[in-house]
Amino acid sequence: MERDDLIVNDSYALNAHHSDAEGAKIRSKIWKVTALLTLLTIVEVGMGVYFKRSEDFSWTAIKWTFIFLTLVKAGYIVMVFMHLGDERKNLRRVILAPYILFILYLIFIAIREGFGHMDAFNTFH
Amino acid sequence: MGGEATKAISKEVLWGGGRSPFSVSYGKMMMWYFLVSDALTFGGLLTAYGFARAGSTEAWPIGEQVFRALPGVEGEYPLMYVALMTFILIISSVTMVMAVEAGHRNDKRGVVAWLAATVVGGLIFLGSQAWEWSHFIHGSGGSFLTQTEVTVAAEDGTSVTVPAGTPVYMDHHFGDLAAQWLEGSPDVELAEHGAEVHFTENGAHGSHEAHLHELRLNKYVENETKVVGAEAAKLWNARSANFTFGANLQDSEYAVQQTYSNFFFFITGFHGFHVFSGVVINLIVLIMAINGVFERRKHYETVEKVGLYWHFVDLVWVFVFTFFYLI
Numbered sequence: 364m365e366r367d368d369l370i371v372n373d374s375y376a377l378n379a380h381h382s383d384a385e386g387a388k389i390r391s392k393i394w395k396v397t398a399l400l401t402l403l404t405i406v407e408v409g410m411g412v413y414f415k416r417s418e419d420f421s422w423t424a425i426k427w428t429f430i431f432l433t434l435v436k437a438g439y440i441v442m443v444f445m446h447l448g449d450e451r452k453n454l455r456r457v458i459l460a461p462y463i464l465f466i467l468y469l470i471f472i473a474i475r476e477g478f479g480h481m482d483a484f485n486t487f488h
Numbered sequence: 489m490g491g492e493a494t495k496a497i498s499k500e501v502l503w504g505g506g507r508s509p510f511s512v513s514y515g516k517m518m519m520w521y522f523l524v525s526d527a528l529t530f531g532g533l534l535t536a537y538g539f540a541r542a543g544s545t546e547a548w549p550i551g552e553q554v555f556r557a558l559p560g561v562e563g564e565y566p567l568m569y570v571a572l573m574t575f576i577l578i579i580s581s582v583t584m585v586m587a588v589e590a591g592h593r594n595d596k597r598g599v600v601a602w603l604a605a606t607v608v609g610g611l612i613f614l615g616s617q618a619w620e621w622s623h624f625i626h627g628s629g630g631s632f633l634t635q636t637e638v639t640v641a642a643e644d645g646t647s648v649t650v651p652a653g654t655p656v657y658m659d660h661h662f663g664d665l666a667a668q669w670l671e672g673s674p675d676v677e678l679a680e681h682g683a684e685v686h687f688t689e690n691g692a693h694g695s696h697e698a699h700l701h702e703l704r705l706n707k708y709v710e711n712e713t714k715v716v717g718a719e720a721a722k723l724w725n726a727r728s729a730n731f732t733f734g735a736n737l738q739d740s741e742y743a744v745q746q747t748y749s750n751f752f753f754f755i756t757g758f759h760g761f762h763v764f765s766g767v768v769i770n771l772i773v774l775i776m777a778i779n780g781v782f783e784r785r786k787h788y789e790t791v792e793k794v795g796l797y798w799h800f801v802d803l804v805w806v807f808v809f810t811f812f813y814l815i
């Protein structure tokens with residue numbers, strides 16, 4: 364298997380340069396993502412103001428829409444603004460996989476096991 | 489004594505040996521590791537918030553009813569101020585990514601200009617947060633608990649029975665003078681003539697009055713109800729000596745549960761502290777860029793590293809916005 368971690372030139376940073384033409388392409392992508400993030404934020408705020416809370420299914424659906432839109436926004440920030448999408452696949456996995464696993468586990472344990480101790484928790488606040 | 493520690497590691501496989509794991513520099517990778525651990529802290533905080541909220545037996549305050557004031561404007565604008573703060577932070581994230589892009593072209597002027605814009609954006613966000621905190625702490629009129637059960641007609645005509653110990657919310661003109669009156673200020677007088685209730689403030693610049701026009705029930709939770717005129721006076725007359733104005737670490741007008749304002753202070757405060765340190769770090773890197781440090785190094789990777797931190801601050805706010813304000 365070909366090694367992908369070998370760098371002939373000893374400075375990674377020196378290899379990260381790009382030309383003016385590439386720069387123009389990157390900038391146009393940045394502005395597109397900006398427009399999308401702004402649009403999603405406006406949609407979220409509009410939904411938050413417009414929809415009234417209720418106990419039925421509609422509010423649950425709205426909540427999950429909020430979470431979905433937030434994850435889309437987070438994805439664009441991490442992959443484009445933080446350039447994780449341009450890094451090597453193995454780095455991407457080393458960063459994302461442990462985090463997603465830990466957070467899913469934390470949420471699972473809070474929901475699944477936490478409420479048995481809720482009385483104890485309520486005495487602390 | 490097994491394991492790697494006893495073996496001599498050939499210099500080749502180290503960063504100093506001309507090889508970078510994942511083909512990123514040491515500093516950038518450590519920044520990513522730091523961000524993962526910091527993201528776990530915020531993830532833990534937001535999970536704890538959801539946990540406290542799901543386990544609460546009392547109604548939980550609703551974001552669009554708690555955060556609906558704008559500086560210097562009368563009236564209600566649900567979530568507008570927070571939306572503005574979110575937009576400011578997204579834009580400052582954009583100026584940061586533009587600075588990083590300019591750095592990749594070794595464009596010193598571009599880096600300096602975009603980085604300066606990022607610092608300004610960060611300062612505007614911090615200023616906005618200072619106002620939001622001050623407004624949250626000061627409150628918007630305060631509340632009192634009822635002493636006895638009272639039945640009133642709401643503004644829409646429905647009859648509401650208010651049990652003893654229910655919080656009743658004042659508007660901010662009336663509430664501000666009520667707060668001064670309760671503190672025993674000699675400048676504020678209370679006048680009650682049946683259904684007509686007002687405070688008079690005799691200040692250095694003449695006197696002004698605040699009338700009891702409207703009181704609210706459930707101001708920050710579901711079923712917000714307005715009570716006006718003579719019906720409001722009935723609620724006022726049923727008041728106890730238990731008043732609350734704004735929020736601090738012991739008391740809160742927003743919720744029966746102190747946990748709500750505690751989480752507000754901790755989550756937005758911890759995030760605000762990240763923004764503050766981000767602004768300081770950006771400023772240091774801006775000064776380095778102006779002094780030509782990165783030109784001499786022939787690369788702008790430092791801008792990229794502080795950029796990662798700055799985007800992370802934006803990323804956290806996206807989640808705080810959803811889970812604290814929207815849901």
